[in-house]
Amino acid sequence: MITARLDRLIAEGTDRIFRPVLLADGHAFSVNIKAGEDRAAAVALWPGLEAPEGEDWENEDSWESFLTGGNADDSQFLDVPVQALRDLVEQHGGEAPTAPDDPAGTAPLAMLRAAGLRCVEDGYSLSADWHRVRVPLADGTEVVFEGFSARSHEVFPDVTTRYPIREHGYWTASWGEPGSNARTTVYHSAGQRRPYVEDTAALVGSIMEQARRSGGSAPEGGVGESAEQLARKALAEWGITAHFDDEPLLDGGRNTWLVIPRDQGAGKTSAGPYMVLALYNEDDDEWPMDQRPPVRPGDEWRVEVGDGNGVEKGLMERPADRLADCVEVIANWLTDPQASADDEDDDHEAAHAECIQPHRSADGYVDCDGRPL
Incomplete structure (x- = not known):
């Protein structure tokens, strides 16, 4: 089986950086190798691509991607024989078709779908000649990507994914709410003059990273309930x-x-x-209770208690899948009068923590002037 790009990278080396190899089934890996070596210094398998079994793939380095600024979902392996790389390419049907006359949009679509991201072609078209691809995400946002040919004004429409690879100019992708400007x-x-394979790999890597931040791909049936809807339902129970x-x-x-x-x-x-029950x-740095489902990494439920006089304090924080813990605490607080008194005392002391005068007298609390409260 022909492994033209991999063979070229092995022969020429990658100058101590990772260079991508796109596979026919949409998967991909990146390789870091010195010219003419029979073993790659490091290989990063892109999300969705699993390492074959065997001693050639035993030296996994889970920290390397993080330390070098790579994709957090990559799997990296050290000291991999080049023959193991050729075998990997063969197991996945060879290298991706990147012949000059192949459509430019084929490879990024295959790579995104292989990584588990749903793509909607022509989902954001502005005319019959403009072909954009929409990637719906789990938090209700989307990424839209499009290609520009090198001769867009002469031969091809301004925006498309269907021009041949030989005419590729550059990729662009944006993220936001559907229909929003x-x-x-x-x-x-634009202006970077990247070779098609490098440009496409960088495009797909950027989209994957945004998808990770947005909680992954949106289900075909649409995004889930908002944090507010989930919380109201749990409280109502x-x-x-x-x-x-x-x-x-x-x-x-x-907020x-x-x-x-x-x-x-x-x-x-x-x-x-x-x-107060909130998603944070x-x-x-947002409190998006009514705006989206609680699916992004870092989403957490927060419960705060207020005394009715402007003093609030944090009571608990829980991951997005632990809403029930927060609701139970709220239910207990509503049915326990002593909890209210204790909370109010704590809130008062917190509010006057920086005061010089004592906060408590023999008769109870006093304010900073010594007057009973």
């Missing part, structure tokens, strides 16, 4: 009601959460103690 660039290689609250941000967005008053009959009019993501 507010999008973030995920990949853009305990007979607990909550009302929605939010805070506008300077960038036009907003959102649910408020559970101790006086369940008062609803939004309650001025007494309450709890430190990486994104």
Whole structure:
């Protein structure tokens, strides 16, 4: 079986960097090898590609990808014989078709699908001649990618994935809400003059990384319930009601959460103690209760308790799959009056922690001037 690209990398070396090899079934790996060596210094298997069994693949280095800035989902192996690489290529049907007349969009589509990402072709077309690919993600966002041919204004439409590889100019990809003009660039290689294989591998790697941050691929049936919907349903199973609250941000967005008053009959009019149930993501610095499902890495539930006088404190934090723990704590708090008194005492002390005057007298709490509270 012909392994033209792999053979060229083995003969010429990769200059101490990883160079990609695309496989016919959509999988891929990257290799780091010195010119003419019979063993690769390191091989990174892309997500979805599993290492064959055998001693050639026993030296796995799980930290190398992280330390070198690679994809966190890659599997890296050290000191791999070149014959083992050729065998791997053969097991997956050879190298991907990258002949000059092959369509440019075939390889990235195959690679993304092999990694478990659903792709919708022409999902974002603006005209019959424009062909873009949409990658729906689990948090309700999407990546849209498109290619530009080197002679787009002369021969091919401005935006497409169907021009031949020999005419490839560059790839670009953006991330955002479906239909929104507010999008973030995920990949853009205009002006870099990258060879097609390197450009395509970099495009796919960037899309995979964004998919990881967004919780993976969206199911065909659509994204799941929002954090607010899940929380309301879980609270309702305990007979607990909550009302929605939010805070506008300077960038036009907003943070959102649910408020559970101790006086369940008062609803939004309650001025007494309450709890807050929220979804928080430190990486994104957001509280997106009503905006998306809790699927991103780093998503966590937070419970805070407030005394009704402006003092709040954090009570617990749990991973996204531990909502039930938070709801149980809220239910216990609603049915335990002593918990309320203890919480209010703790909140008062926290609020006056920096004061010079004592907080407690023989008759109870005093404020900073010594007056009874």
